[in-house]
Amino acid sequence: MNAPRLEIDLKKIHHNAKTLVERLALKGIAVTGVSKAALGAPELASVLMKAGVSGIGDSRIENIEAMRRSGISSHMTLIRSPMLSQVDRVVASTDVSLNTELEVIKGLSNASQKAGLVHGIVLMVEMGDLREGIMLRNVDDSVREILDLPNIVIKGIGTNLACRSGVSPDDENMAELSRIACKTEAGFGLKLDVISGGNSANLQWALGGSDTGRINNLRLGESILLGRDPLNRKQIRGLFTDAITLIAEIIESKTKPSLPWGKIGQTAFGPAVPASDRGDIQQAILAIGHQDTDPGGLSPPELLEIIGSSSDHLVVGCKQSFVSVGTEMTFQLNYSALVRSMTSPFVAKHYLPIE
Numbered sequence: 056m057n058a059p060r061l062e063i064d065l066k067k068i069h070h071n072a073k074t075l076v077e078r079l080a081l082k083g084i085a086v087t088g089v090s091k092a093a094l095g096a097p098e099l100a101s102v103l104m105k106a107g108v109s110g111i112g113d114s115r116i117e118n119i120e121a122m123r124r125s126g127i128s129s130h131m132t133l134i135r136s137p138m139l140s141q142v143d144r145v146v147a148s149t150d151v152s153l154n155t156e157l158e159v160i161k162g163l164s165n166a167s168q169k170a171g172l173v174h175g176i177v178l179m180v181e182m183g184d185l186r187e188g189i190m191l192r193n194v195d196d197s198v199r200e201i202l203d204l205p206n207i208v209i210k211g212i213g214t215n216l217a218c219r220s221g222v223s224p225d226d227e228n229m230a231e232l233s234r235i236a237c238k239t240e241a242g243f244g245l246k247l248d249v250i251s252g253g254n255s256a257n258l259q260w261a262l263g264g265s266d267t268g269r270i271n272n273l274r275l276g277e278s279i280l281l282g283r284d285p286l287n288r289k290q291i292r293g294l295f296t297d298a299i300t301l302i303a304e305i306i307e308s309k310t311k312p313s314l315p316w317g318k319i320g321q322t323a324f325g326p327a328v329p330a331s332d333r334g335d336i337q338q339a340i341l342a343i344g345h346q347d348t349d350p351g352g353l354s355p356p357e358l359l360e361i362i363g364s365s366s367d368h369l370v371v372g373c374k375q376s377f378v379s380v381g382t383e384m385t386f387q388l389n390y391s392a393l394v395r396s397m398t399s400p401f402v403a404k405h406y407l408p409i410e
């Protein structure tokens with residue numbers, strides 16, 4: 056089989072998604088399944104839908120268009136503010152987009168009018184993480200202006216936390232979002248369908264026994280794919296953390312000294328990390344590197360230790376016996392390693408079917 060490759064176990068992903076959908080349903084919260092880490096793979100989108108998500112979300116219009124082309128007909132949300140240059144494509148392929156700029160929403164309105172469509176808007180509110188979102192004091196004015204735009208409907212409000220600054224979702228900021236929802240509905244005589252509290256980092260809060268108020272949607276990617284809570288990277292109870300693994304092949308295996316010799320300058324990727332002298336070690340090289348993954352985000356199998364990496368090489372120390380050339384090794388990935396491997400054309404994607 057091709058190496059390196061990602062092995063993507065759709066049965067385990069289905070289990071993870073279904074488990075989260077069921078737990079959140081008890082709180083009245085629906086799940087938008089986020090496909091961006093898998094580049095909008097239709098195999099993933101189908102499994103998420105089968106697991107009961109209310110729709111698919113992706114941050115890139117290219118991924119959404121690819122899903123549409125392969126026949127994914129589910130409710131589709133663009134979860135990054137549309138580029139002004141892409142509004143025509145956004146209204147053509149999505150039902151809803153998350154927005155923060157009036158200029159862009161006007162563009163979406165024009166594009167929808169031209170295409171004879173109606174486009175839904177979820178207005179993103181800034182709650183402290185300082186990534187996307189309009190400031191609280193501007194919510195009313197924005198809503199007023201959006202209501203005047205033809206072929207646009209305000210579907211709801213949302214926020215995003217824990218991505219740029221690590222601000223955690225908690226009772227306070229989530230209650231604030233609920234309050235804004237109620238106030239907006241009362242002030243404008245609206246009914247907001249979607250109150251989207253955030254991403255996988257919201258799970259601890261949402262499932263932790265707090266009153267979830269008006270929050271009725273979360274957008275989940277990492278927790279479904281990796282089974283971990285992004286706030287502490289711990290396993291979420293009952294979920295698989297090995298639904299996706301990375302497999303690479305050994306191309307050199309030799310006994311070498313643990314210390315380099317000669318005058319030490321910088322490496323291909325910055326200053327050299329000083330090594331400690333452990334005498335001779337069993338060193339192996341795998342045919343994978345920075346161009347294929349984030350080496351710092353890989354967890355090796357038990358008897359291997361990652362001791363170096365460059366564009367195309369991952370150097371490992373073998374704690375016990377000699378490993379022969381041609382042997383495949385399986386690694387677990389964090390989110391950074393996952394998105395980079397998914398995006399590398401050198402890494403094959405092998406989907407293990409759901410049944």
Ligand SMILES: *Cc1c(COP(=O)(O)O)cnc(C)c1O
Pocket residue numbers: 089091114134135153215253254255256274275276277278285
């Ligand atoms: C990526 C993203 C998500 C999903 O985040 P995960 O941590 O993968 O669950 C949700 N919302 C927005 C706006 C995003 O950009």
